Amino acid sequence: MADADTTESKNYQADIPAPNEPFFLKGSNNLDWGMKNRLSQIFNPDSGRTVMLAFDHGYFLGPTSGLERIDLNIVPLIRYADTLMLTRGILRSTIPPTYTRGIVLRSSGGPSILKELSDEEIAVSIDEAVRLNVAAMAVQVFIGGEFETRSIHNMTRLVDMGNRHGIATLGVTAVGKDMVRDAKYMRLATRICAELGASYVKTYYVDEDFETVTASCPVPIVIAGGKKLPEAEALQLAHNAVQQGAAGVDMGRNIFQSDAPAAMIQAVRAVVHENMSPKDALDLYETLKNDGARRAAS
Numbered sequence: 287m288a289d290a291d292t293t294e295s296k297n298y299q300a301d302i303p304a305p306n307e308p309f310f311l312k313g314s315n316n317l318d319w320g321m322k323n324r325l326s327q328i329f330n331p332d333s334g335r336t337v338m339l340a341f342d343h344g345y346f347l348g349p350t351s352g353l354e355r356i357d358l359n360i361v362p363l364i365r366y367a368d369t370l371m372l373t374r375g376i377l378r379s380t381i382p383p384t385y386t387r388g389i390v391l392r393s394s395g396g397p398s399i400l401k402e403l404s405d406e407e408i409a410v411s412i413d414e415a416v417r418l419n420v421a422a423m424a425v426q427v428f429i430g431g432e433f434e435t436r437s438i439h440n441m442t443r444l445v446d447m448g449n450r451h452g453i454a455t456l457g458v459t460a461v462g463k464d465m466v467r468d469a470k471y472m473r474l475a476t477r478i479c480a481e482l483g484a485s486y487v488k489t490y491y492v493d494e495d496f497e498t499v500t501a502s503c504p505v506p507i508v509i510a511g512g513k514k515l516p517e518a519e520a521l522q523l524a525h526n527a528v529q530q531g532a533a534g535v536d537m538g539r540n541i542f543q544s545d546a547p548a549a550m551i552q553a554v555r556a557v558v559h560e561n562m563s564p565k566d567a568l569d570l571y572e573t574l575k576n577d578g579a580r581r582a583a584s
């Protein structure tokens with residue numbers, strides 16, 4: 287029989303208040319526990335930032351350079367990423383289910399590179415997203431594009447579905463070929479995504495006034511890496527973005543098309559999570575590339 291429950295045998299530590307800390311991510315304090323937990327699978331709670339490894343390009347490009355064999359080219363890199371951005375086809379077929387960090391699922395699609403790219407629809411059901419245990423659903427938003435309204439509607443439907451299940455939504459601002467990539471456009475596109483419910487927003491870094499883009503967006507911003515640059519320039523880009531308020535990178539080609547992808551993702555991590563200077567990060571990249579070594583966990 288259990289002992290009698292007497293207050294004398296317990297220690298309530300009544301003089302110590304329960305912690306009441308704000309959640310670490312911008313604009314996310316009023317979200318529910320499940321959503322915050324999933325966002326913590328994407329963003330590192332210690333640095334407040336993320337290195338998302340993006341390899342969803344095949345959803346409209348097919349087997350693009352560096353992604354011909356995801357089992358050989360990408361799986362060895364996933365240990366270095368905070369989260370993976372990919373399609374459900376690659377997730378099921380190629381990513382080990384023992385992977386326990388966040389999954390950001392490409393959730394819009396339709397046209398291939400051979401057609402008008404902005405003509406996208408929602409490409410996954412919420413049942414499927416729950417079944418795959420994803421942390422966020424990513425949807426392309428084409429502000430100023432031919433199918434602007436539909437792409438926004440795709441996002442708002444995913445926000446509604448995701449919010450019901452505590453799954454975050456990543457609004458991906460896609461800039462049309464003919465559009466000017468400047469801070470004015472990025473402010474417009476990112477703010478619209480946030481106003482209409484995106485949990486966080488992906489955009490491109492711009493050289494002038496990027497801090498006005500991060501300042502005017504009430505939820506975290508991550509930047510896409512964009513087309514392959516020399517490693518020094520890609521590290522400088524990541525550094526500039528986080529120093530000007532980005533909460534990390536969603537980087538693909540500048541990692542998987544690098545001469546030494548494992549070295550490059552570790553150098554990007556150092557810039558994002560440790561505020562390492564681009565010069566030191568380039569040295570780190572060269573060292574890791576030359577000796578093939580793995581850096582102590584960061």
Ligand code: 5RP
Nearest residue numbers: 340510511512536537538539
């Ligand atoms: C493809 C994407 C990519 O995930 C995103 O652009 C990041 O990749 P990269 O760094 O290669 O630009 O959304 O549609």
